[in-house]
Amino acid sequence: MQSETNSQFNAELLCPAKPGGGAPWAFIVLPREASEKLPRRGRTTVEASLNGHHFQVTLEPDGQLSHWLKVSKEHLEAAGVSVGDVVDLGIRPVDKEPEPEVPSDLQEALEAAPEARVVWDETTTIARLDWIHWIVSAKQAKTRAKRISDACDMLASGKRRVCCFDPSGYYSKALSAPKVADTQEIG
Structure with missing residues (x-):
């Protein structure tokens, strides 16, 4: 992978206001300059390094022409970090987008x-x-x-691409990063 598509930055681990799904998690909103290096504004899979812990994750669009990253409880524990910590995050797009799981x-x-x-x-x-x-x-x-x-x-009917859907959420305002919780606690 070419280095001009890689990004390294510090970011605060945020707690979602409505975590849902049972297990606690955190998230990071990517700086726009990191997101601009990615191949697309919609969902994009990257290799990530969180304080040295490596994993693959699909970034979600934040509706502001950037992306956000969900950090699972398992990744928080493996990296030895928690909500509110400022972490070192490195990302690079995967060489080949993995096949998505079909609901x-x-x-x-x-x-x-x-x-x-x-x-x-x-x-x-x-x-x-x-x-x-x-x-x-x-x-x-x-x-x-x-x-x-x-x-x-x-x-x-032969249509291969979905039309009328803005995968970045920017024009439709349909997608966004989670809202940040008032208290930065994860339990």
């Missing part, structure tokens, strides 16, 4: 729509990542179900 509801819909499945299988990894991102970014179950149905229809 079970989308998988079932694709299995029930063979024409859509053929086009799905012929698209690029990045295109599949964008389709999945569009679907999982729905805020309501009803919207998600409609997007899955629409995706199958569009794919079955």
